[in-house]
Amino acid sequence: VLRTEAKVTGVELRESLVDLCSAMAVKLGCEDLYFSCGDVKTHAPESCDVMIALHACDTATDYAIHYGIRSQASIIMCSPCCHKQVRPQMHSPEILKPMLQHGIHLGQEAEMLTDALRAMLLEANGYSTKVFEFVSTEHTDKNKMILALKRRSDGKNTVLRQEALEQINALKKFYAISEHCLEELLQQN
Secondary structure: OOOOOOOEEEEEOOHHHHHHHHHHHHHOOOOOEEEEEOOHHHHOOOOOOEEEEEEEOOOHHHHHHHHHHHOOOOEEEEEEOOOOOOHHHOOOOHHHHHHHOOHHHHHHHHHHHHHHHHHHHHHHOOEEEEEEEOOOOOOOOOOEEEEEEEOOOOOHHHHHHHHHHHHHHHHHHHHOOOOOHHHHHHHHO
8 A cells, every 4th residue: 555645636517426426535534535516627626646537528538638738647547438529520531431431430430530639649748648448348338548658758759749740630631630629729738
């Protein structure tokens, strides 16, 4: 046991869940565990060392990742949920149209593209990333995890940033993507 003091803030949209979790924290004597009703766009704490977002729907994942990057969190861990922003923008190259004519395949392609762009944007901002399944598909079909660990600052970061940005631009051009929430949030910094 590390015996490290930690303050944990949970942000949740559903007030009933916030009430339940807050009551449990009090009952269990977890004095440094807080819950706030709202979303990560407006209710994130000032800073954090570890940012975890589980099933943050659509662009809420982007806001959570942005918050982690902005806070210089050493660990950012997200389980994305739905991927609505990129799919309507996607223009499939002619060679892929027969494969992506089926809605399920197009949805999977949009999900893969969205999360690949997120991982590359994390890489461009000084993180090493992994994308993997974290629970068995028999329990949920929403089981993807994006894990980002802050890299040490060194000369390699500039090269890695440039490579990631070039890959992002190439993918966006290939699929004719004009907007990606996380990219836009990072450009505001």
